[in-house]
Amino acid sequence: MSRELSMEERGDLAEAMLPVAANLAVLVHGDGGPEEVRDVLDGLDDAQRNALIVVLAGLVDPDRPMGAVLGWLDFNEHGQQIVPNWDDRATLRAVADETESADDWDGVDYVAIDRWLRGQRITLNRAERVAAILEGLRRGLTYRDMDQLAGVRPGSTYQFISRERKAAAARGEQLPGDVPPETSRKFTEPEVVDMRERSAGGATDLELALAFGVAPQTVERIVRGLHYPAFGGPLRAKKSGQPSESSRVLFNGATAGFAIAS
Structure with missing residues (x-):
């Protein structure tokens, strides 16, 4: 029986599979054929294949319309040329919802x-x-x-x-x-000052939202002084240009599916 990987090991494995995922995407999009794809997959063990699947899924935005996601497919399974339906505005997430069972x-x-x-x-x-x-x-x-x-x-x-x-x-x-907790959550002045100081120190809105149990939008309003304007602490002059949490934790995010379906 194979040993279950730790979160750190899953993250390392997902990072190692990113070049493989990129190579597979290039092959599928026209730089290779079935033989090349098979060669890539045959060289992987079960753990690597699972990690590859998760990384490939992580590279796809589920809120993109299907016309954009599949618009590059201009041949069907019989090799006949087709015209992509670029106007298909249904999202990939909507297609995923169709797979849900009553259970x-x-x-x-x-x-x-x-x-x-x-x-x-x-x-x-x-x-x-x-x-x-x-x-x-x-x-x-x-x-x-x-x-x-x-x-x-x-x-x-x-x-x-x-x-x-x-x-x-x-x-x-x-x-x-x-x-929703943010509708009833009230903050003391020390909490507001703490949040604003941590934001000024580089903490993202999502990190603070998780720490304080509110929505990121609530954090933004507090650190900009739109909420609790009479309380102290450094204020954010304008919307932050900080990178999103999802981009900072790409590989940790890609491994989430190993632990629990979300």
Whole structure:
């Protein structure tokens, strides 16, 4: 039985697979054929193949329209030339949603949720994960705490529940029992000063959002002085040009799928 890799080892493996992923993308986009692709894949072991799949998925933006994602395909599986549908505005994320089974939502095991919140590695379906996050927030856990419980990269829990909130809002609904923490979170002056000083020291809005249990937009308003203008601390004069969290943690992000599906 193969040993389970640590987070650090998965990150190193994903980084090592990036050149392989780039080579495979170049081959598929016209610089090679089936034989070359097979040669690349045949030279990998199971762990490397899994890492390659995750890295390739990480290089794709799920919110790009399908016309842009697949527009380069101008031949079908029979070798016949076709005209790409560049006007297909459905996103890759929408296509992924179509693969969800009823089991993703049917039934919520509250005993399993309680065990998960107590630190046990329990496999939760999608509905249970939503319920677990909301219950965790009610118990005073931060998004970072729940990232650690799930064994995923920092920011994954917040991004997951944000998508679920947006999807519910698009249906004209609200997640059962959900009160977004940032709507009721009140800060003391020492907390505001601490947040502003950490921002001035280089912390990103996402890092601070995870630390304080609010949305990154709330952090931005606080560090710019739009919220709590009477409190002290260094203010950000304008929107930060800091690189996004997703670009800073490319390889850690690419390995998230090894630990838990998000």
